Amino acid sequence: MRRRKFKGMLKYFDIIGDIAIIDIKEEYKSLNRRIVEEILSTNKHVKVVLEKASPISGRYRIFKVKWLGGEKRFITIYREHGCIFKVDFRKVFFTPRLSGERLRIAEKVKTGEVIINMFSGIGTYSIIIAKKSNPKIIYSIDLNPAAYELMKENIRINRVENIVIPILGDAKEIVNERLQSIADRVLMPLPALALKYLPYALKALRNGVGIIHVYDFVKVEKGEKPESKMKKLYLGRLETLNSKSKILLVKKVGEVGPRKYRMALDIKVEG
Ligand SMILES: C[S@@+](CC[C@H](N)C(=O)[O-])C[C@H]1O[C@@H](n2cnc3c(N)ncnc32)[C@H](O)[C@@H]1O
Structure with missing residues (x-):
């Protein structure tokens, strides 16, 4: 499965720090494991794959996340414009x-x-x-x-x-x-x-x-x-x-x- 091919199977794909967050299209859910393996092997800096398991909702504007593969964690360090941010995807937008x-x-x-x-x-x-x-x-x-x-x-x-x-x-x-x-x-x-x-x-x-x-x-x-x-x-x-x-x-x-x-x-x- 090539990178471009697995991307077509996703509704949502972001890499934040060393965590990839994905939402697999309904018809490809059965390929879940292969997609995760492909993401981990083709993106060497990605160590964790999480699923966006609900829409954004509530006062805190968060979505539910489910661990799919790689290291078992939900926290990463993200860099933007020379600044460093710690993010916990279970708890914050x-x-x-x-x-x-x-x-x-x-x-x-x-x-x-x-x-x-x-x-x-x-x-x-x-x-x-x-x-x-x-x-x-x-x-x-x-x-x-x-x-x-x-x-x-x-x-x-x-x-x-x-x-x-x-x-x-x-x-x-x-x-x-x-x-x-x-x-x-x-x-x-x-x-x-x-x-x-x-x-x-x-x-x-x-x-x-x-x-x-x-x-x-x-x-x-x-x-x-x-x-x-x-x-x-x-x-x-x-x-x-x-x-x-x-x-x-x-x-x-x-x-x-x-x-x-x-x-x-x-x-x-x-x-
Ligand atoms: C869309 S996020 C903002 C994200 C942030 N500006 C960024 O770029 O990462 C909206 C934030 O507003 C907060 N929030 C929701 N209602 C609020 C309120 N009444 N007063 C203050 N913060 C609120 C939520 O907890 C959430 O963290």
Whole structure:
């Protein structure tokens, strides 16, 4: 079975650190063992093969994983843009597919900025920004205790303790209680909550002015443009929130289903 051939048998295939995560198409499930052996022998740096055994779900946005072969573990070390991340696939969300986005945002950050990352996961965006740019401080929030613990470890490993402040909790409550009117930039890398939590991102901006980075899913009809739909959705919401805002950028950052896209939107809030 050649590499290209086994790839055609998979619905999903990612290599993260030394772990391959796969989802085998129903009709090839019986070839499970051969596929795993092929992955291990053709990718010498892969030591573990896991199965993505459910869709992403729940507040922590995780999918179930099943061990299929190689060393029996679920934890790996992943490197991105010169940073090191420890990931535990049983407990936290992680995707390497937003790597380009993490760098894009990091390159926008100006010296001395105060940043809030409302949905940090294991700290990827926050740590890459801290390493690549020169912000004053990044408040890095996540609700999942396991993601928070890994984020703390990743902050230590990457030696950004003076810049990235890990916070465990619901971003809405944390902003209300202690992060109002302090940020130059707010990150919202959680499509499921972006629209709902937009009022809290606005509250977090210093004097109600700054940049918000939103990610959301948009499903379009034939002939409809996802960029226009995303823009309209958020400009409408911002208007109801009495916010004077401009869209700086809107673009697709992935296709997650038939005519369904993950979109990135940069908003400049002017008051
Ligand atoms: C899609 S993941 C973000 C991943 C991360 N930005 C990355 O690139 O690896 C969303 C994260 O938001 C967290 N989360 C969900 N609801 C939350 C809330 N209300 N407040 C803070 N974090 C929340 C989840 O636990 C999850 O880790």
